[in-house]
Amino acid sequence: MDFEKEYQLLIEHHLDARTGERRGRLVRGHQYAEKLLLQNVWWPLFGNLDHLHPEYEVYDWNRKSQFLDFAFLPPYGRFGLECDGFQSHIKDMDRERFSYSLNRETFLAGMGWRIIHFSFEDVQKRPEICRMLLQMVIGPSQIRNIAASxxxxxxxxxxxxxxxxxxxxxxxxxxxxxxxxxxxxxxxxxxxxxxxxxxxxxxxxxxxxxxxxxxxxxxxx
Structure with a gap:
């Protein structure tokens, strides 16, 4: 099955399984950049979309809801994937939002998550760099999974x-x-x-x- 078919099945599956704000977030928040992350970076490396959850809801220390672009939840770990645009994630961020963003990352790390950030420009123009870095982060966990399984x-x-x-x-x-x-x-x-x-x-x-x-x-x- 090619990427487009697998991608449509992934989105349809999660739309069918969700209600309320979690479904609304997937409809509103999953756009061109998120799809391009899968198409240019994820698919060439793995060849499937298994264990991926688009617009995945997580909570901070105050139980405030946040959404990751993707969660990758295989048996051997929890990984969050983010495709960040300069305008929305850096240029328009004030001091309070910047501080919260760092604290959220640290909190999620303490909860066992590994959050992986890519810039939209790299995903679009330099996806080979993103693939290399993604493999460096996930690869050791896969190796340990082989040893344990x-x-x-x-x-x-x-x-x-x-x-x-x-x-x-x-x-x-x-x-x-x-x-x-x-x-x-x-x-x-x-x-x-x-x-x-x-x-x-x-x-x-x-x-x-x-x-x-x-x-x-x-x-x-």
């Missing part, structure tokens, strides 16, 4: 297959070897991406290939 014999075999082929792995390679359909092959690969074992490669806006992350052999074998 059992790796199935099938997953080990798929990693070996990728190495033996000497080139990125395709769903078709799995279909031919294990006689499974495309949906099953793609599901296996995406589960390994979520675990941090494989990295998706994008070609012509589609996820076509997957390769083992650097250093995976030392952790598995």
């Amino acid at each position: 059992p790796v199935s014999p099938m997953e080990r075999e798929l990693v070996r297959l990728a190495w033996n082929l000497g080139k990125p792995l395709r769903p078709r390679d799995i279909m031919n070897l294990y006689q499974v359909n495309f949906r099953t092959a793609r599901k296996w690969l995406q589960e390994m991406v979520v675990k941090g074992m494989l990295r998706p490669l994008i070609k012509n806006k589609y996820t076509c290939y997957y390769e083992p992350v650097e250093g995976l052999s030392e952790r598995l074998f």
Whole structure:
């Protein structure tokens, strides 16, 4: 499935599941910049939108409601993603709002969140920098998740297959070897991406290939 279809399913799912202000915030607050963050930064790195929650509500120490552009809530951590425009987040911010913003970040860090900020200009013009930084923040948690989670014999075999082929792995390679359909092959690969074992490669806006992350052999074998 391509990005546009996955994106529409994500938004529709959360609209259907929400009511009141949480739904209204998603309708009003999720705009071009937030979509571009997923399209230019997230999708090329992960190839799916699993565990993402747009316009996710969090609370400060006074139980004041705030919304993150996205929350990424995999089994191995809590991450907040923000796409910040200069005009709204810096230029128009007074001293009180600036102070509150810093205190909120510290409070969320104390509650176990890792908040990741990108500027809209970088998301739009330099997304490769954003992808590098995002991988640096999330990657160590994915590695710890591999160590903590059992790796199935099938997953080990798929990693070996990728190495033996000497080139990125395709769903078709799995279909031919294990006689499974495309949906099953793609599901296996995406589960390994979520675990941090494989990295998706994008070609012509589609996820076509997957390769083992650097250093995976030392952790598995």
